[in-house]
Amino acid sequence: MSLFLFLSFVALLSALGVVLAKNPVHSVLFLILTFFTLSAHYLLLNAQFLAVVNIIVYAGAIMVLFLFVIMFLNLNEDTEPHKPALAKIAATIAGGSLLLIMVAALRNVHPAGYDPATFDSQIGMVDRLGMVLFKQYSLPFELASILLLAAMVGSVMLGKRETGERNF
């Protein structure tokens, strides 16, 4: 329980850091820390596979690209464009209403808890996950993989060398 509280504290603190940091590179680093705390939460739920995949995909690949782009753009406080007041007010209202809706939706929710007699502690293990994915949800899984394949083919097409184009 104390571990959970500590992790939640770090998660919230680093999530706040993402929004409040002036330097975009710091924001990205805080976001990486947030992903790590989320992975630690998955570990507490005994979902080792999900925890590690979260680190590989988000912290290891996506955030590297984020950092990559931000370093190239050389954003800092001096070059940051000044946002008009209207945009700030609109963003505040939109964010505030989202918060309101989430609080309203979750206000009356009672966590279901678990029954120790029927609870399966191995549910998050990789072999169990594979069984569920490939037996119960094989059609959605295959559809998602086709979607990813299409995205990959698209990016290869975009990066393909045009006829007559030479870089060296």
Add this chain to the structure above:
Amino acid sequence: MLLETLGWQSLVILVVFGVSLLIATYCTYAERVIAAFLQDRVGPDRAGPFGLAQPLADAVKLFTKEEFFPSGANKALFIFGPCLAMVTALMSSAVIPFGSFLKFGTTIVHLQGIEINVGMLYVFGIVSLGVYGVMIGGWASNNKFSLLGAIRAASQNISYELAMGLALIAVLMMSGSLSLRDITLQQSVPGEWHFWNIVKQPLGFIIFIVCAFAETNRTPFDLPECETELVAGYHTEYSSMKMGLYLFAEYVNVFVASAVMSVIYFGGFNFPFQYELREWLHSSRGLSLDAAQNIVAILGVVSVFAKIFLFIFFFMWVRWTLPRFRYDQLMRLGWTILIPLAIFNILLTGGLITTGIIPEIKQWW
């Protein structure tokens, strides 16, 4: 009982940590000796017998050098970069099985930092984090050469991670387990003629070793620190021990990559005739079963380290033999050769498993 096991386990973790650092230290020495050997020179031989105290002398030199912060550098991240490189390098040796187990009475000590059932994915995840140290350090230096080095490192690591992961998937299809201990144990079945994974996965191994060279930023893929183009790449502005940490992290990475390769493809702590040896020690030499097991386990540790040292030597041999790639050649090799080859390897493995040419894995332990 539990406390005793935990005590032993923490001792194992400490030893693994110490050994990783020690090997990385002596890698710096080995690199120079091997470079000297390949270039027909003498190499370091002044400090201590055969120059064995050279790493200590280097450490003293690095610690006493001036610590320098470039103007306009982001100071916190400038310090954070090398620390992160070191931490991510050291984290992955935790899950590598360096031996089977020792048995003292009722206490069983597994010669592995921790055993998790997603061991291989864990190593892969840590490897993918390794690039942050380089990127943060390169960016925080406020130097265009450092930044270019950092960006090269990032794109290179992302590109080669894909092929590396795909090469590992072929192994996973055969093993049916992500645990490195399971993968090791599967490569040797008692009382049977059984091959290591290298025989079943030669193509996968070649892809993996090429990607390992790219992931550890070793020549011929050391484009992030390419001194003919980028001064010294991401560590141009670093001096003193922060520079030392970057160099050190590279050697720890080499050690971990060698360990992963010997575990996944070369049987880890298995060696030929180990079960026969244990049987012989027990029946003919009159040793107790536990003592025979302990001797075989220690020989297993020796065998895994022999394989690791061989791979480390290979890393250095390649470094002092091959010239560096050009950056577009590096990218073309990664995306248009290694990834299609790795996908072909997956299809091939799948075909061989369904036709039964690669036999099904038995859970014998």
